[in-house]
Amino acid sequence: MAAQNGEPESLLPLTPAVFHILLALADEERHGYGIMQEVERLTNGAVRLGPGTLYGSIKRMLDARLIEESGDRPDPALDDQRRRYYWLTDFGRRVAEAEAKRLAGLVQQAQLKQLLQSSAG
Amino acid sequence: MGQIKNKIGLYSTQFYCRLLVLYPASFRREFGPHMAQLFGDLCQDALGRRGLPGLIGVWWRALRDAAVTVPTEHFANWRRQMQRRETIFVLLGALFLLFSFSFAAVNVLKYSLGFSNLWDPFAPLSAETTPWLVRQVFDAFILGGPALALALFLLPRLHLRLDWSGDEVLTVVIRKGAPWSLVLMGLCLVVGGVFVLYFLAENWACLIGQQLAC
Numbered sequence: 001m002a003a004q005n006g007e008p009e010s011l012l013p014l015t016p017a018v019f020h021i022l023l024a025l026a027d028e029e030r031h032g033y034g035i036m037q038e039v040e041r042l043t044n045g046a047v048r049l050g051p052g053t054l055y056g057s058i059k060r061m062l063d064a065r066l067i068e069e070s071g072d073r074p075d076p077a078l079d080d081q082r083r084r085y086y087w088l089t090d091f092g093r094r095v096a097e098a099e100a101k102r103l104a105g106l107v108q109q110a111q112l113k114q115l116l117q118s119s120a121g
Numbered sequence: 122m123g124q125i126k127n128k129i130g131l132y133s134t135q136f137y138c139r140l141l142v143l144y145p146a147s148f149r150r151e152f153g154p155h156m157a158q159l160f161g162d163l164c165q166d167a168l169g170r171r172g173l174p175g176l177i178g179v180w181w182r183a184l185r186d187a188a189v190t191v192p193t194e195h196f197a198n199w200r201r202q203m204q205r206r207e208t209i210f211v212l213l214g215a216l217f218l219l220f221s222f223s224f225a226a227v228n229v230l231k232y233s234l235g236f237s238n239l240w241d242p243f244a245p246l247s248a249e250t251t252p253w254l255v256r257q258v259f260d261a262f263i264l265g266g267p268a269l270a271l272a273l274f275l276l277p278r279l280h281l282r283l284d285w286s287g288d289e290v291l292t293v294v295i296r297k298g299a300p301w302s303l304v305l306m307g308l309c310l311v312v313g314g315v316f317v318l319y320f321l322a323e324n325w326a327c328l329i330g331q332q333l334a335c
Contacts, residue, residue: 032158032159033162033163036163048182050183050185050186050187050190051163051183052144052187052189052191052193053186053189053190054159055148055156055159056148056190056194058152060197082154082155082158083155083158
């Protein structure tokens with residue numbers, strides 16, 4: 001993943017793993033296992049990230065400043081102190097929005113070519 | 122029963138920690154403990170829900186994941202190290218280029234400007250005094266110099282990414298360089314181009330010579 005240069009479009013298209021992680025962090029900050037569970041939930045179990053894929057993607061996303069490590073903990077009393085929480089940066093949100101728009105455009109094209117007729121109807 | 126499951130989960134995680142040694146050291150230092158903790162959570166979850174078959178499923182998933190991500194992370198690590206050592210690459214490339222450039226200059230001095238009677242720089246490399254292998258290595262360095270220099274200038278600028286999760290496994294992006302590095306790359310192409318033309322011209326003359334002889 002190229003380094004941040006201010007233009008979200010410069011990072012598109014995102015890999016599926018990166019986009020799923022961005023989606024998982026869109027509503028709240030989560031730790032690694034939380035991200036994995038959320039990705040599974042969002043995709044009805046179709047996408048199951050392995051530990052290497054998850055943390056490899058997280059490393060590249062941290063480098064590109066799409067996400068950041070959170071200093072605050074949602075509830076320190078109930079949680080393991082060793083866990084690292086991640087949250088979406090403004091740039092990360094803009095990149096996720098740009099990717100969502102790109103994918104929506106593709107879906108629109110698929111609809112125009114009547115490739116989604118059976119599922120839409 | 123719960124204690125046995127806990128122990129199996131613990132041993133399983135310990136074994137996974139050993140597997141993490143396959144990842145690059147910097148990646149392991151930064152994320153190893155978190156990956157191990159995540160794997161432990163997955164094991165406990167799978168054992169609680171589905172017992173031993175669930176644990177086998179977790180291992181199968183982890184091994185498939187490692188088979189893809191270990192080479193990916195090594196590749197990414199190698200690329201980062203290369204970008205960090207850009208100065209060394211550029212200096213080495215400049216040396217190769219200078220070597221080839223000097224060879225071309227000496228050739229011009231010797232043959233075109235007629236200095237051969239006064240000084241022959243290739244005398245120490247004559248077939249009689251120099252072993253065959255040394256001459257071959259010298260020739261390879263001289264002729265391959267511009268190509269080697271170009272590769273050394275270009276390599277740190279290459280942004281390669283291996284990713285098996287998308288359609289494109291290998292993505293190649295060339296980072297923008299400073300103007301002086303572009304000048305050096307241009308110089309490599311010019312010197313290399315001159316060598317290729319010279320080589321073609323020499324062989325062309327030989328071919329025509331053979332035909333005439335026939």
